[in-house]
Amino acid sequence: MxxxxxxxxxxxxxxxxxxxxxxxxxxxxxxxxxxxxxxxxxxxxxxxxxxxxxxxxxxxxxxxxxxxxxxxxxxxxxxxxxxxxxxxxxxxxxxxxxxxxxxxxxxxxxxxxxxxxxxxxxxxxxxxxxxxxxxxxxxxxxxxxxxxxxxxxxxxxxxxxxxxxxxxxxxxxxxxxxxxxxxxxxxxxxxxxxxxxxxxxxxxxxxxxxxxxxxxxxxxxxxxxxxxxxxxxxxxxxxxxxxxxxxxxxxxxxxxxxxxxxxxxxxVGRASLPGPVVPTGVAFAELVTPDAEPLTALLGALGFTRTARHRGKPVTLWEQGDARILVNTGPAGRREGARLAAIGLESPDPAGAARRAEALLAPVLPRRRAAGDAALEAVAAPDGTELFLCATGRPEPAGWRADFAETGRPAPGVGVRGIDHLALTQPWHHFDEAVLFHRGVLGLDARESVDVADPYGLLRSRAVTSADGGVRIVLTVGAAPADDTVHAQHIALATDDVVAAARAFRAAGGALLPVPANYHDDLAARFEFADGELETYRDLGILYDRDAGGVFRHCYTRTVGRVFFELVQRDGGYRGYGAANAPVRLAAQHAVRGLTGG
Amino acid sequence: MxxxxxxxxxxxxxxxxxxxxxxxxxxxxxxxxxxxxxxxxxxxxxxxxxxxxxxxxxxxxxxxxxxxxxxxxxxxxxxxxxxxxxxxxxxxxxxxxxxxxxxxxxxxxxxxxxxxxxxxxxxxxxxxxxxxxxxxxxxxxxxxxxxxxxxxxxxxxxxxxxxxxxxxxxxxxxxxxxxxxxxxxxxxxxxxxxxxxxxxxxxxxxxxxxxxxxxxxxxxxxxxxxxxxxxxxxxxxxxxxxxxxxxxxxxxxxxxxxxxxxxxxxxVGRASLPGPVVPTGVAFAELVTPDAEPLTALLGALGFTRTARHRGKPVTLWEQGDARILVNTGPAGRREGARLAAIGLESPDPAGAARRAEALLAPVLPRRRAAGDAALEAVAAPDGTELFLCATGRPEPAGWRADFAETGRPAPGVGVRGIDHLALTQPWHHFDEAVLFHRGVLGLDARESVDVADPYGLLRSRAVTSADGGVRIVLTVGAAPADDTVHAQHIALATDDVVAAARAFRAAGGALLPVPANYHDDLAARFEFADGELETYRDLGILYDRDAGGVFRHCYTRTVGRVFFELVQRDGGYRGYGAANAPVRLAAQHAVRGLTGG
Structure with a gap:
């Protein structure tokens, strides 16, 4: 045709x-x-x-x-x-x-x-x-x-x-x-x-x-x-x-x-493209920052251990459970500070996934690797995020970890099991394109689009996920091309006990995003809690949501550059991302920024 | 209440x-x-x-x-x-x-x-x-x-x-x-x-x-x-x-x-505001520019004569028929160059009009006038344009012309009779506010809103006018907060013979906006013209429109800073502003900007 x-x-x-x-x-x-x-x-x-x-x-x-x-x-x-x-x-x-x-x-x-x-x-x-x-x-x-x-x-x-x-x-x-x-x-x-x-x-x-x-x-x-x-x-x-x-x-x-x-x-059967290869998990998230210190301090308090160093580049690997964060101080520093630049996706067939991406016009990234580095397949998403297609732990092709020299062993940390989801802010003109890219190129499923009220404008948000939830990416865009740098990207870390994780984070010197008391007063009106439960959430700034499937508890770190972390506990098959709580979180982030001038 | x-x-x-x-x-x-x-x-x-x-x-x-x-x-x-x-x-x-x-x-x-x-x-x-x-x-x-x-x-x-x-x-x-x-x-x-x-x-x-x-x-x-x-x-x-x-x-x-x-x-009769005082005409349009030369060259070619100089400020008055343009080199120069900063509106009761504006929360501007100057009433429109309420030619209150010393007499020029309309670009968030302001504060009538396709996005445009057409202001806004400096403001000058005016302008060295030949070819498909008529329009870049009432012929000067002029001939009760031709005009302006890098 x-x-x-x-x-x-x-x-x-x-x-x-x-x-x-x-x-x-x-x-x-x-x-x-x-x-x-x-x-x-x-x-x-x-x-x-x-x-x-x-x-x-x-x-x-x-x-x-x-x-x-x-x-x-x-x-x-x-x-x-x-x-x-x-x-x-x-x-x-x-x-x-x-x-x-x-x-x-x-x-x-x-x-x-x-x-x-x-x-x-x-x-x-x-x-x-x-x-x-x-x-x-x-x-x-x-x-x-x-x-x-x-x-x-x-x-x-x-x-x-x-x-x-x-x-x-x-x-x-x-x-x-x-x-x-x-x-x-x-x-x-x-x-x-x-x-x-x-x-x-x-x-x-x-x-x-x-x-x-x-x-x-x-x-x-x-x-x-x-x-x-x-x-x-x-x-x-x-x-x-x-x-x-x-x-x-x-x-x-x-x-x-x-x-x-x-x-x-x-x-309709009139084009033969390489078939979709759905990613099965998140191998790593890569943060680029001009100054590693604030980020590594945050990762340390979150229970991550620095486990390896790239053999040829200023990149370190931080691990906890199956969550892996790369901290890259290589590229020229940017005034905005740390940002989420790349995502490693576990793929059953990295070369096949890259062939499909290329056939679907995704820019295939040059392998800017030193000699001897693993030849990772990578393509760019519409928002510029680099997507690396990885086969961690399998003998062929050579995994990305082969480029890293071990410097330590992961500790139990605060109980983070892995990455629950990644949230990426999209440029205003490219939201529908991004959703179609993640569906068509990566084979993810798109969920319903939801409106979220930020104090300074409506946002639109849509999750793209693999069927088993191994990969969950939340795409968000402003209602108009306001300053989209205001809205940071974030990495949500999965835990089985968000209270313990938040306490451990705070004990290690981490600062949690403060949540207004009015929010927790309202929770008391909406739900019944066990004795002391709500006071714990109030103390730690933990937000709470329920859907037909289960319960979601989550809290946030402060923002470093354009990135922050979320600790989440997803129980009983809860399927969402706490969108009902997003207005409170966004307002709290604006309030903190107002105080720090950041 | x-x-x-x-x-x-x-x-x-x-x-x-x-x-x-x-x-x-x-x-x-x-x-x-x-x-x-x-x-x-x-x-x-x-x-x-x-x-x-x-x-x-x-x-x-x-x-x-x-x-x-x-x-x-x-x-x-x-x-x-x-x-x-x-x-x-x-x-x-x-x-x-x-x-x-x-x-x-x-x-x-x-x-x-x-x-x-x-x-x-x-x-x-x-x-x-x-x-x-x-x-x-x-x-x-x-x-x-x-x-x-x-x-x-x-x-x-x-x-x-x-x-x-x-x-x-x-x-x-x-x-x-x-x-x-x-x-x-x-x-x-x-x-x-x-x-x-x-x-x-x-x-x-x-x-x-x-x-x-x-x-x-x-x-x-x-x-x-x-x-x-x-x-x-x-x-x-x-x-x-x-x-x-x-x-x-x-x-x-x-x-x-x-x-x-x-x-x-x-x-509903539950507030007593000073009644509306509908303006009857445009006394003047004031352009502020860091460099008078390009603007005065343009005004000269358009047949305007410098007739007076302000007694205390670096402002000159240019006249032709009832069209009056003030050129102000006073305020600190701006990189964007010339802009339309103020409009003088003829008012049957300037003080009354100002009282209503103030009661309706329009910022009343301080009278930044030298001692002895006429105490002009002025308020700011939502887009920041200063609106002066004038009583030209009446003994009381002292008219704005009293501040000017005569330096010359108006010449016949190119046949400009007066100002047909003024077109003001509105900040994105304030379009509906601007329409309500002009209706409620000034007592103008709002016409239908129309969409206009610029090559780089849709614009929305709405005219506010006095019943007899003595005051016509066209408010325009982009469909989203793109760079609104792209869209210039303009002053449309009324003439009874746009062909003669355009020829005289060009003979005086003025440059008209070139209009693509395809546009005039299309006119030939849509309308029948007298022998040679279309060739004249083609030669001069004159655009043509008809409505139930009559015919509209118009052409444009090049843009200086953020301002350009339009010569218009409105016959037989044509009521519009040539919106059907606006996409062609906007594309031509983008093309010229592309060539000059301006």
Whole structure:
């Protein structure tokens, strides 16, 4: 299948859009009229530019309010159409999109619509182009794909076919099975978009909230299967109107788009990608810091022991149970201090996982390793976090630990068993992309998206996890591109006794995030506790949550640079991450920052 | 009436919220539970802080999922309620909000709801507080105000009343006239919010899109009239959940809120403000620039003559027809170069207009004038633009021109008659506030909001005008807080012959914004022109639009600093501002900036 994308889906000037589409591996584009009108390039120059980039111009769009109008108006429309067809000839675009009319002058008369579209197709054929007629979900008289097809069928003109658009079909709740009644050669074009399931005005929904397939709630792949069953073999073209994509840099958006389409092609059996290799656990989290001291003091109080030193780089390994933290003082120091730069994921097949990531356009990182170092596979996530694919403890390939010289043995510490989850703040424009990346590239499952009220704005949060919970990553993004450095990343450490762990941490000189007394007073109103239990939580700043499965107890360290730690005790199958407590935690962190000026 | 505001309407910590509410002149607050839980202050400290600030705690909220549940669950709810009532005693809050249940355990049984609410009210009375029961628009069994009132009436308990919320009532399309059937003393609380008219899920609409009265599409004042007719004399309290306000600074949001409430009080006859004095024209636009040369060269080419010099400051006056531009090189230079800093508005009563502005919390600007200067009234708009209220040409008060010494006489120039409109870019968080300011404070009418596609993101634009078009201001804001310095302000100059004006400008060495040939090719497809007409537009970069009323022709100068000029010819009652052409203009401006690196 030929991957294509509408220029309206990308930000920037027409040339920026074309460059981004070509670099991301698209074969074709739909040229959106406004992009052409605003471009200083002539149609011939645009044609040449596309040819240089290896892009075909698969569609010119849109032509509006053409059909089922009084004859005088139709004559004006035909005149306008002739201009467009001449422009398309100069552009080398063979198909034009005609959207069902929204004009108040249009009449509800399918025979008239068919007759006028047929005359339009006559003119198109003279100019060597063809017309793809599409039902807008909010068309005045024609708003469903089967209705548009009946009109095309009635017209029976070789230069007139239909255009199917997954948004217009699925947003109205139409049954896509009827697509199979259309002969494939009469489907002139297929436009694909997903959207979150919102109950809202369909025009607004379409104009502002579309997203790439796999990022919303529609069964786009199911629809594509019906289209392919007709024998359709034209482009699969993404047409997404989205306020965020309009602002985001075109390059990453185009990569996100192409990845979405590759995953869709895989789902419908039209692309053979290396299969997903789901990670089974977190091998390590790597913190980069200009100054190791505050971080290692914190790790020490948390019961971690420095167990090894990298043989060639200023990296030390800290361990407790199955939790492993690398502290890297190598890269140039940053003013923001410590940050979570890389994650090691245990993989049953690191090379296979890297092949899939590369096939899905994840940047494969150069192996910046000293001679003799283990050749670790690594790719970059959309937020820049480096993901190392590890096979700890297995003889082949050589594990990452082989690069480290042992300097000590892990102590029992405070009872940390391993890493419960990692929380990563995402750049504003790349949240949906990040979720799709973790699902599609790593094979993780995405959980429900939740809103979290920070005192200074709403955040949106979504967990991606492996089925058995061995890998849990919580992706969080602000409601708008405020200063996203405010929101730190964090590492949640699993323990079977958070009270003991918190006490041991404090006894070792660690400072826990203070939680307001009002919060614990409220817990007393909501739950019943054993004698002294609540006082313990109050004393240690432990937060408490329950769901249908079980109980969650958790507390936080102070923040170092952009990183903090959480101690969590997850009992009885509790599935969440304490989102109900996040507003209190965020407010407490703002309050501490206010006091320290940090 | 007592003005009050819910803490959830403002951004920040509880203390920041309280400070902002008090500074803006509110008498009371609703304490939102999450704000209390996240605060390090004890209830007693919050109470003391409110007292110091002169704020009463008019409501504590919300209490959820209380009523119409099985007895065992209700017993737990009562236990929880006792904790809350004790907290309210410490806080000094006399009324608690109970929202109609959304619990899956709630049953559809009004008698049970009334019985349990009555027992809740018993407990409340013991603790010295009272319960205000409110129908959430998405309540499981109780979702309309009249239904909630029937339950309260059935319970017949002195400590149980109802809470009315304009959003919950108007979002469901309930008829607010029925409010008059409720005895005023049984309305324990009144919450006010407006919202844009969106067809969307009511819960999402409520949580993210509420706004202050006068900023949306509801008839909030009409509802308040019905409430007042019952004899209700409790607080008028703003409760607004809004993603933008959550991020915006609390201080300006609180002022915006208080202004909205004052205007509402005026509308319902419960506040006597100085009446609106609608400006009749634009006396001048003042540009501040560190370097006068590029600007005065541009003004010269546009046919302006330097006619006067300020007697005490480095300000010159440039005139053509009724268009007057002040060029001020006084204030410290800014790297961004020239900007539109002030607007002089012709006012039939400058002192009266200033009194109204001050009563509506507009900052009144100090008269930073030299001795002997005319004492001009001036206030600041929300975006910081200084608005001078002028009485040009009238003997009293001394006009602003008295401060200027004549240096020349206006020449015919290029045919500019006056200022057609001014376009001001608004800071992201303050768009609705700006519209309400211009309507409420200045008495201008707001037109429909329109979306405009810039290549790098969607903009929103809304005109505020006087009835006769003497004053037209177009407010524009980005769809998100991108770099708003990208979007310049502009001054549109009215002419009866834009072709002649553009030619004269170019002959004088002025550079017009180049418009892509594709745009004019498209005009040929859309409209029929006289011989040579389109070629003229193409040659000069003139854009063309039509509406039901007439025709609009316009072209643009290059940008100097953050300012550019537009020459416009408005024929036959055209009412718009060429929004259809704005994407092409914006793209052309980006292209020029790209070339010059500016």
């Amino acid at each position: 030929r991957p294509s994308i509408a220029t309206v889906s990308l930000s920037g000037s027409l040339t920026e859009k074309l460059d981004a589409a070509a670099r991301a591996g698209f074969d074709g584009v739909e040229i959106f009229e406004n992009d052409l009108l605003a471009s200083p390039l002539t149609p011939e120059e645009i044609r040449a530019r596309c040819a240089d980039l290896g892009l075909g111009i698969d569609l010119y769009q849109p032509m509006r309010d053409v059909e089922a109008v009084p004859e005088a108006e139709f004559a004006r429309n035909l005149r306008r159409a002739r201009h467009k067809f001449e422009l398309m000839r100069r552009l080398g675009a063979g198909t034009v999109l005609v959207c069902s009319s929204v004009s108040p002058h249009a009449v509800d008369d399918d025979a008239l619509a068919a007759e006028q579209l047929s005359r339009l197709a006559d003119t198109a054929r003279e100019c060597g182009v063809r017309v793809a007629y599409e039902a807008l979900a909010w068309g005045r008289h024609v708003s469903t794909y089967d209705h548009a097809w009946r009109i095309v069928e009635t017209a029976g003109h070789p230069a007139l076919g239909t255009c199917l658009d997954s948004f217009h079909i699925l947003s109205r709740g139409s049954d896509p099975r009827g697509i199979e009644d259309i002969p494939g050669e009469k489907i002139f074009f297929l436009q694909l978009a997903d959207a979150p399931l919102l109950a809202m005005d369909v025009l607004q929904w379409s104009r502002h909230y579309r997203c790439f397939p796999g990022q919303g709630g529609f069964d786009v792949a199911g629809l594509v299967r019906h289209v392919l069953a007709t024998g359709y073999d034209g482009p699969l073209s993404l047409e997404v109107f989205n306020d965020v994509f309009r602002q985001a840099e075109a390059g990453p958006t185009a990569v996100d788009a192409r990845r979405s389409l590759l995953l869709l092609q895989e789902t | 007592r003005p009050s505001i819910a803490t959830v309407s403002l951004s920040g910590s509880l203390t920041e919220k309280l400070d902002a509410a008090a500074r803006a002149g509110f008498d009371g607050v609703e304490i939102f539970e999450n704000d209390l839980l996240a605060s390090p202050l004890t209830p007693e400290e919050i109470r003391a802080r409110c007292a110091d600030l002169g704020l009463g705690i008019d409501l504590y909220q919300p209490m959820r999922d209380v009523e119409a549940v099985p007895e065992a669950e209700f017993a737990r709810n009562l236990r929880r309620a006792r904790h809350k009532f004790e907290l309210m005693r410490r806080l000094g809050a006399g009324t608690v909000l109970v929202c109609s249940s959304v619990s899956p355990h709630a049953v559809d049984d009004d008698a049970l709801a009334a019985e349990q609410l009555s027992r809740l009210a018993d407990t409340a009375r013991e603790c010295g507080v009272r319960v205000a029961y409110e129908a959430l628009a998405w309540g499981r069994h109780v979702s309309t105000y009249d239904h909630a009132w029937r339950i309260v009436e059935t319970a017949g308990h002195p400590a149980l009343g109802t809470c009315l919320d304009s959003f919950h009532i108007l979002s469901r399309g309930s008829d607010p006239r029925g409010i008059e059937d409720i005895p005023g003393e049984k309305i324990f609380f009144l919450q006010l919010a407006d919202a844009p008219l969106l067809a969307m899920d009511v819960l999402q609409w409520s949580r993210h899109y509420r706004c202050f009265p006068g900023q949306g599409g509801f008839d909030v004042a009409g509802l308040v009239r019905h409430v007042l007719a019952t004899g209700y004399d409790g607080p008028l309290s703003l409760e607004v959940f809004n993603d933008v306000f959550r991020q915006a600074e609390a201080g300006p949001t609180a002022v915006d809120a208080r202004r909205s409430l004052l205007l509402l009080q005026e509308t």
